[in-house]
Amino acid sequence: MENHNTSSFEGFILVGFSDHPHLELILFVVILTFYGLTLLGNMTIILLSALDSRLHTPMYFFLANLSFLDLCFTMGTIPQMLYNLWGSDKTISYLGCAIQLYFVLALGGVECVLLAVMAYDRYAAICRPLHYTVIMHPRLCGQLASVAWLSGFGNSLIMAPQTLMLPRCGHRRVNHFLCEMPALIGMACVDTMSLEALAFALAIFIILTPLILILISYGYIARAVFRIKSATGRKKAFNTCSSHLIVVSLFYGTIIYMYLQPANTYSQHQGKFLTLFYTIVTPSVNPLIYTLRNKDVKEAMKKVLGKGGTEV
Template identity: 50%
Template sequence: KEFLLSPIKMAGENLTVMMEFILLGFSDLPNLRGFLFGIFLVTYLSILIGNSLIIIITKVDAGLQTPMYFFLGNFSFLEICYTSVTLPRMLTNLWTQKRNISFLACSIQLCFLLILGNSECFLLGVMAYDRYVAICKPLNYPLIMNQKMCFQLLVGSWITGIPVQIALTYQIFSLPFCGSNKLNHVFCDIPPLLKLACGDTSMNEFSVYADAVLFAMVPFLLIVGSYVKIITTIFKLPSATGRHKAFSTCSSHLIVVGLFYGSGIIMYLRPKSSYSSGIDKVFSLFYTIVTPVFNPLIYSLRNKDVIAALRNLLTK
């Protein structure tokens, strides 16, 4: 079957209720199915292993028991969760060639994707604030970033926006989907779902933009503001060694922010007229897979403390 539709009778009218979607994914590249499966499997295993190592060393290494590494360990855990929402199903679809996903499963996948993406935005903002306090207010850093404050910031990053993301998911899936249910994407995401919806979706598009501004752009602006003050403070440092050390501790975070936000902004905030399913697939893979797989490499290769902790762990 190409799609599953269920006709029902309601108020004297025949309506069609969508029961499942077909994730087209990479169906237009049948000859590359095995290759893509191998690439995504290796990528997923790399994400699991790399981020798990970061979590372990930030828990067991005595030299990494600081707020910065506390947030880094939780960020790595978030990356594993975020990737696990999409990659296992993508691998299953490539292996079995069964691309159908139920209406309920699609809505749950989108909801978790939005919630975890929202948490990632806020956690990146919290990590930028931590660096701001460490560099701009070093004498007050232990007092400001105490254990209680770190825990509150972490919990806030995870739960802030959950009701809004659930409401947005409900709004999207309350739309009438008529005709084809072929979702030209690799997972359930808002742009391809809106493309399948019938009738006027302008209010839904406005809700998506408002959600992106509130829960993505506000943390991004806080990150930018923090780094403006950080860079200003760094340039005032008298020692070149001190400036280099301060820049090195911030550069890893900035790279991750650039990768995640760059692809996300292009995906969600570009004009509807420039919509392209092929481009959307690439950018969606970028912010859901590329950032998590490079996260451990970025933080380990540019951080002597992490390299030393990894060496000690592997030696033991």
């Protein structure tokens, strides 16, 4: 019985990519580069949304929330990853692992719901343009953002303790580069079917339900776009939604594979690289996608960067 709790005192060993030592230096440089891009890009979106009055709209309010979420996610995972890649020490304390697991689960859940909220905002803008400002009033925007954050952290409050309390019979080696739920469940020395069933049920609520709402929103949006007679109007509507659709595809493509399959079919190597993708790639490209495909953000950036030289 005592062996079950040794990890509480000794922490865990994050195996990461130590079985491929030739990759560690390359990954360190790549991850550090993406980390810098993530910090720069998301901070830029948040600052632009705050500084430019033209971006004081529901769309950019939710985009700033997404950027803040990405900042929190990367700052909670990447520094530990870089530390473990840089040297021979692969350990993480039990408390550090618990905090990391809680925030990875929470922020992943927040993003699922927030992307659904952003889809609803696009639905209101395209399908109900004359009533948009009445529908998406500031109070509703704040409430929808609150629902997203509370849903994610509530889900994690249930799953993180359940995962950490699993008996591991002294096993400390986590075959991953961060403390993620599938890898920790895979270490357990007891039957985890009941926990996996709970995780699947919550995943339906926190992952699949928002995805269904996104698909419904875009079904209505597609019908409204096809009714637009002018090619210019259809192109404008498409550009309004395309950035969000790309982000949804990138995020859900990896998250569904990670959390909606049984642990006994979970491939550690595939899991590591997919987690690496949505941990470092997705948060860094989100600002780029919205910046490159959004005229308002481009104009706001030009205004802020050229402010000193153009205004007296």
